[in-house]
Amino acid sequence: MKPTAEDYIEACYAEDTQLQAVLARIDAAGMPQISVDPGYGRLLTLLVLMCQPKDVLEIGALGGYSGLCLARGLDAAGKLLSLELQPAYAQLAAETMRACGYGEQVQYRIGDAKASMRQLAEEGRRFDFFFIDAEKKGYPAYLELALALARPGALIVADNVLLHGRVADPLERAGHVQALREFNAAVAADPRLDSAILPAYDGLAIARVKAAGQLAD
Numbered sequence: 001m002k003p004t005a006e007d008y009i010e011a012c013y014a015e016d017t018q019l020q021a022v023l024a025r026i027d028a029a030g031m032p033q034i035s036v037d038p039g040y041g042r043l044l045t046l047l048v049l050m051c052q053p054k055d056v057l058e059i060g061a062l063g064g065y066s067g068l069c070l071a072r073g074l075d076a077a078g079k080l081l082s083l084e085l086q087p088a089y090a091q092l093a094a095e096t097m098r099a100c101g102y103g104e105q106v107q108y109r110i111g112d113a114k115a116s117m118r119q120l121a122e123e124g125r126r127f128d129f130f131f132i133d134a135e136k137k138g139y140p141a142y143l144e145l146a147l148a149l150a151r152p153g154a155l156i157v158a159d160n161v162l163l164h165g166r167v168a169d170p171l172e173r174a175g176h177v178q179a180l181r182e183f184n185a186a187v188a189a190d191p192r193l194d195s196a197i198l199p200a201y202d203g204l205a206i207a208r209v210k211a212a213g214q215l216a217d
């Protein structure tokens, strides 16, 4: 079979032994292998390096694969807060981050991400980088809550916005597929955002929250 464009690009890069070890730990723990694709993991690191955020909020930790990609881009003052529903997942992610030397820069909050985000808003917390990769029905709500928690110029990145082609198929009517359509439409049309949606792998949305002065245009 002809290699895909993604296969070809992956072959350009040397194997990342640290990330391979994370995937092996996720597998050994019996957790689903639904970590962000390696090409977008590299993009997360690159975006964090470019933005130099002080406060990153990750929605959905899983086993720490994307957390490690985000942490690799942080400067020494940067912090990652990761929201995770499953205590066992958060524990594995925390162990991953400690093993990779980022234990001091990352914290976890267990529970429903929407509730945690509302609580963070009440605490007056603000973030300049968001990575959304959690339960898909929640995406439209995560976007609104991210906007409420965002500093001007913040970046909001979201994984799996295509659900392996299902989002683009008009015959697909499942609730989580409809939620992703609503999310993508909002990312594309919201006047508070500049955005692009990348169709490779399983789709990645990247949006930047406009500063107050940019909202008029």
Ligand code: MG
Pocket (backbone or CB within 6 Å): 034, 035, 036, 133, 159, 160
């Ligand atoms: Mg994902």
